[in-house]
Amino acid sequence: MLHQTVIKIRGKVNKLVPIPLPKLIEGEGAITQTAQVLTALGGTKPLIVTDAMLVKLGIAKQLTDALDAENIAYALFDEVTPDPTFSLIGNGWQQYKQHGCDSVIALGGGSPMDCAKAIAASAVKNVDARKLVGMLRVRKALPPFIAIPTTAGTGSETTVVAVVTDPDKKKKFTLVDPSLVPAVAILDPLLMLGLPAKITAETGIDALTHAVESYIGFHATEQTKAYGYDAVKRIFANLPTAYADGSNIEARRQMSIASFNAGVAFTRASIGYAHAIAHQMGGYYHIPHGLANAVILPYILDFSFENALCRYAELAIAAGVATSDDSQVAAAHKFVAGVKALNQTLNIQTDFPELKASDIPELAKRAVREAYCDYPVPKLMNRTQCEDLLKKLVSA
Incomplete structure (x- = not known):
């Protein structure tokens, strides 16, 4: 292939x-x-x-x-x-x-x-x-x-x-x-310290997306996984606090380090479909990149589940939502559920009001083309699958 x-x-x-x-x-x-x-x-x-x-x-x-x-x-x-x-x-x-x-x-x-x-x-x-x-x-x-x-x-x-x-x-x-x-x-x-709660949330999940996509991709190394694992651990432990209390200096410090570490990880191990689709959302509708990633990430986690199950299980322990006593499948499910719960805690929206159904074919075409042969994703997505995912993001 x-x-x-x-x-x-x-x-x-x-x-x-x-x-x-x-x-x-x-x-x-x-x-x-x-x-x-x-x-x-x-x-x-x-x-x-x-x-x-x-x-x-x-x-x-x-x-x-x-x-x-x-x-x-x-x-x-x-x-x-x-x-x-x-x-x-x-x-x-x-x-x-x-x-x-x-x-x-x-x-x-x-x-x-x-x-x-x-x-x-x-x-x-x-x-x-x-x-x-x-x-x-x-x-x-x-x-x-x-x-x-x-x-x-x-x-x-x-x-x-x-x-x-x-x-x-x-x-x-x-x-x-x-x-x-x-x-x-x-x-x-x-x-x-003065960063609004909404931007704190969106940028924080942007960092999480970097950490996760670099961790589950085929270019991950022991070094990048260590940086990504650390970033996921810090984000789950500190982002809710930074969101709820923007004046918490230690939470802000931990999030800045998490963002740095996630950046180190994805710079060396690349990204995935959350970014490929988010880039189209930004290019077409000027949706902020962090927000686009935050909305899309849970859908990509569901899509890649079977192919990235073992990596999800590892990240579940980093996130503190599972323990070594959990089976690999159970831990993986807990990680995906944990990301979705974190989004809810941060009041991240679940769709894009700007997204037009008539734009979906072109958006899917561009996203799939961007990722193909460039992003080391654990599971390939075809244009129809991308269109189906985007349809879920249209506001009712």
């Missing part, structure tokens, strides 16, 4: 391509170390890539205050919007050049991270980001790059991917290259 053959080959190739691990700095107030980190990397004038809301909330000021204290000049690009486009990235690249920047600091969730990576890649290659879409098109070290996440979900501070949206084509494109991994990731739970 072509898919299995290609996946096996890619698995072997993956082991030959070294993926760097960002230097991790984490803890309360870690953002104050940014100036020293930047200097150590050789950066003197960074472009700060963020969004207007983080500026309005004063979170960006915490970063600029840290740079001001050390007399480090910077330029602020706060135009990032959800699902950054090639045009937006082009604007950021122009700002980078006009202000004579030599480094990049990404501050925010997945969108500022993706935007910053693409800007940095354009800067080092001196080409429009459109020309860097695909695998291994960058192949040059980025300028000094620091990632400071303000959500615990995407894991973008660890990944080789930048996702860019083309609104005209209603499609998302990816830049994939080990050089896109930031040099340093700064995890400061204090930056996440």
Whole structure:
């Protein structure tokens, strides 16, 4: 079977391509170390890539205050919007050049991270980001790059991917290259205290999706499984608390580490159908990626059950919903039920009001095509099966 053959080959190739691990700095107030980190990397004038809301909330000021204290000049690009486009990235690249920047600091969730990576890649290659879409098109070290996440979900501070949206084509494109991994990731739970409960929930399940899909796929290794297992354990233990009490610093800290670990896992072991479908939801309807993954994950767990049963059983123990006394089948069922119960606790919706039945054939076609020969899923899904799944997501 072509898919299995290609996946096996890619698995072997993956082991030959070294993926760097960002230097991790984490803890309360870690953002104050940014100036020293930047200097150590050789950066003197960074472009700060963020969004207007983080500026309005004063979170960006915490970063600029840290740079001001050390007399480090910077330029602020706060135009990032959800699902950054090639045009937006082009604007950021122009700002980078006009202000004579030599480094990049990404501050925010997945969108500022993706935007910053693409800007940095354009800067080092001196080409429009459109020309860097695909695998291994960058192949040059980025300028000094620091990632400071303000959500615990995407894991973008660890990944080789930048996702860019083309609104005209209603499609998302990816830049994939080990050089896109930031040099340093700064995890400061204090930056996440004001995160609304809804976003806390959606980004948290996004991290869970990364951990689970990397764990059950054919490219999983003992290393990636260890990172994924740890992420699942932290998420089940801390996400309900972070959701119910956003001011709980320790829960926020644990979730930031879980997101980082899940990012490390899926960067090396890839993803699955939850992401393939979620990408279409984002491209077509601008549904936030974390929310899309959160809604879709339970359906994918049901679909892959028989083929991933043993891995589910292991994750059930990590999640604390089963013990070694449970049979493998019982533990696997408990894991799927546990994920669904967690979604309910977090008030995650179960369908997409935006989804139009008339769009389903094209959405299914794109999702299946995206995953085929690219994602090491435990069970292949055909277009009809994908259409049937999507029909369950249409609001009644």
